[in-house]
Amino acid sequence: ITIFNRTELTVTYSMSEQTEIREALAGEGIPYRVRTDGPLPGGRARMGSAGVNARGTVEYIFYVRREDFERALSVIGQSAIR
Numbered sequence: 711i712t713i714f715n716r717t718e719l720t721v722t723y724s725m726s727e728q729t730e731i732r733e734a735l736a737g738e739g740i741p742y743r744v745r746t747d748g749p750l751p752g753g754r755a756r757m758g759s760a761g762v763n764a765r766g767t768v769e770y771i772f773y774v775r776r777e778d779f780e781r782a783l784s785v786i787g788q789s790a791i792r
Contacts, residue, residue: 711743715775716774716776718771719782719786723768731786740778740782741774743772743773744770744773745770746768746769
């Protein structure tokens with residue numbers, strides 16, 4: 711999967727949900743990539759901050775090949791909002 715042939719499938723902040731998505735896609739043989747965005751190690755999420763919940767601060771962004779998009783959506787149980 712390259713930047714030229716992929717599309718964003720879904721985004722989650724839940725570690726358990728990202729695990730379920732990974733298992734579902736792998737179980738169906740759908741290639742995917744996951745990008746994580748979040749605070750740097752030692753940053754606010756690790757050290758904490760008053761009034762800020764450190765859970766859910768990592769964003770998991772799933773990408774699949776464009777030709778696998780519709781099938782991947784049905785595998786993870788979401789509908790296209792495009």
